[in-house]
Amino acid sequence: MVVIEETIAGEWWWIAAVCNDELHKNLPEFEAVKISNRNPNGYTQSLDELGTLTIAGDETKLQTVVRIECPDAYEGQWRGVVAGIERLAQNARDLRRWAYGYGSTPEEAIEFYYRSKAAGGKITLGQIAEAIGKSEKRLRNIKVEYDRAGKWGSKKKPQKRDI
Numbered sequence: 575m576v577v578i579e580e581t582i583a584g585e586w587w588w589i590a591a592v593c594n595d596e597l598h599k600n601l602p603e604f605e606a607v608k609i610s611n612r613n614p615n616g617y618t619q620s621l622d623e624l625g626t627l628t629i630a631g632d633e634t635k636l637q638t639v640v641r642i643e644c645p646d647a648y649e650g651q652w653r654g655v656v657a658g659i660e661r662l663a664q665n666a667r668d669l670r671r672w673a674y675g676y677g678s679t680p681e682e683a684i685e686f687y688y689r690s691k692a693a694g695g696k697i698t699l700g701q702i703a704e705a706i707g708k709s710e711k712r713l714r715n716i717k718v719e720y721d722r723a724g725k726w727g728s729k730k731k732p733q734k735r736d737i
Contacts, residue, residue: 575625576649578642580656584663586616586631589638593629596658600651624648670705680708680716681725687717688727 582589601624611617616630616638625644631637640659642652683706690697703713721728 576642576644576646576652578640578644578649578652578656580640580660582638582640582660582663583636583667584638585633585636586629586638588666589631589640589659589663590617590629592659592662593627593640593655596655596662599658600654601648625652673705680706680713681720683708683713684717684720685726692727 611619615633616628618626618628620626623645625642625648628639628641630639630641632639640656642656644652683702687697687699687702699713699717700710703710706713
């Protein structure tokens with residue numbers, strides 16, 4: 575029996591959906607396998623001779639532990655499942671960072687924040703800070719300067735002396 579355990583950044587329900595898809599790709603003979611026995615933080619499922627799959631989420635850290643206990647004969651296929659989940663989770667994180675302006679200036683991230691709010695979005699500075707790899711405190715300080723300058727979305731209108 576082999577134990578494979580990986581912690582993957584992402585919400586458990588998303589990881590579970592990707593896992594289900596990867597299961598079908600890597601183990602087509604188990605086409606009828608469905609994810610079941612859910613609870614608010616994940617699930618454990620026995621998959622007969624394939625092994626046991628546990629997905630446990632930590633919503634406060636947005637991390638999910640994928641744990642597989644399987645016979646040696648299925649180790650390669652399960653490692654393929656885990657690799658597929660990790661690849662897709664990384665792609666999702668990269669896309670999220672791109673959408674929030676990762677790699678752009680913090681000012682562009684603040685403008686994105688205001689444009690999102692104007693469109694009815696419920697995004698927070700903390701979410702944007704996490705997505706672009708800055709601390710929330712640092713991004714708030716940048717927002718204060720951005721607002722002081724009267725840039726797009728801020729409440730302050732630039733004074734003639736500021737122009």
